[in-house]
Amino acid sequence: MIIKILGSGCPNCKKLEINARDAVKQLGIGADFVKVTDFKEIANYGIMRTPGLVFDEKVVSFGKVTDTATIVELLKTYINDRRV
């Protein structure tokens, strides 16, 4: 899967990326990380507050630095939904 971090490079975006990488490591899944810094692209996802977190084009959180435990839950739900 592809995990995108949306944000212009502010400290919060970096923190979110660290949390997301930790979550992926905890679950032992494979994921590619993409940083989206272009405003046009960020706007296309419909978010008005950065940073945003996107799993395969689906916005799962925005406007806050989601913590690792929450991202783990989000990932579990997302992977389960995909299987169904």
Next chain:
Amino acid sequence: MFVFTWLNDQLLKMMWLNELVGKVLTWIGIDIESRLGSSVQFFAYDVIKIFILLSVLIYSISYIQSYFPPERTRSILGRFHGVTARIVAALLGTVTPFCSCSSIPLFIGFTNAGVPIGVTFSFLISSPLVDLASVFLLASIFNWNVALAYVFVGLVLAVAGGTLISWLKMEKYVEPFVYENPMVQLEAQDMTRKDRMDFAKEQVSFIIRKVWLFVIIGVGIGAAIHNYIPEAWITAVLGVDKWYSVPLATLVGVPMYADIFGTLPIAAALVEKGVGLGTVLAFMMAVTTLSLPSIILLRNAVKPRLLALFVVYCTFGIMLIGFLFNILMG
């Protein structure tokens, strides 16, 4: 009235803290009557006071702000038209959480959803300018009259700016991609009480981390002005009788990227040394509303002509406010 004055002095101005700092300094053998001693007392008292006020204020204000995410503001704005919409936008600007790094996504999100650009600009001017925390800090460092006057002129500046942009039909000077294909309009995520408390806590640590250096530098400069720079030097350049003090303060403030929390202590020290209140307010408004980084960011979404109008309008509007305050208070 007595109770109010007492609450104001002890809670907002924290007179007890000044005494406490004085006692601690005397106890460790520093003479607080000496010039250096009184500078140290002023510095320690001001830094501690601002950090206490900031933490308490940002926590409570962020809790309130969690009820007004931009997604909600956008849908509220859709219900109003004309100048009412711009007034509502300016008012919502004071309670919507704002970070300069989100101003572009916010501009695109509003405009793409059909919010008129005049309304969006009213929001974009008021949001950094009339920040609730800064209002309380103004009341703490000056008084409530100054704080309320600041809010009032800030809102007027925001509403008039949006109105001007709408009259001049500046829509065509927005980068076309902003209007292209309707974007997804995400709804605000539901929040529990715990979410709001977490959000408020996060905001406190985020803002403190962002502004602590500005505050220390600001208080340091303020303390230096307070104790070491002769009043005559300052009034020679920035005195109320110098007509150019307001434009000078504004033009110095515009490109600066600092925080109102850092500029307030400098402002307070300058007023004490005989600089006009209007001059000082113009400086603070210029610093918070415009900055070089935010102007460069905005260029991503609007064309040079609209950007220039925005910058020139804010600059002259702020100067006008400065002159008015100097005349009325002088």
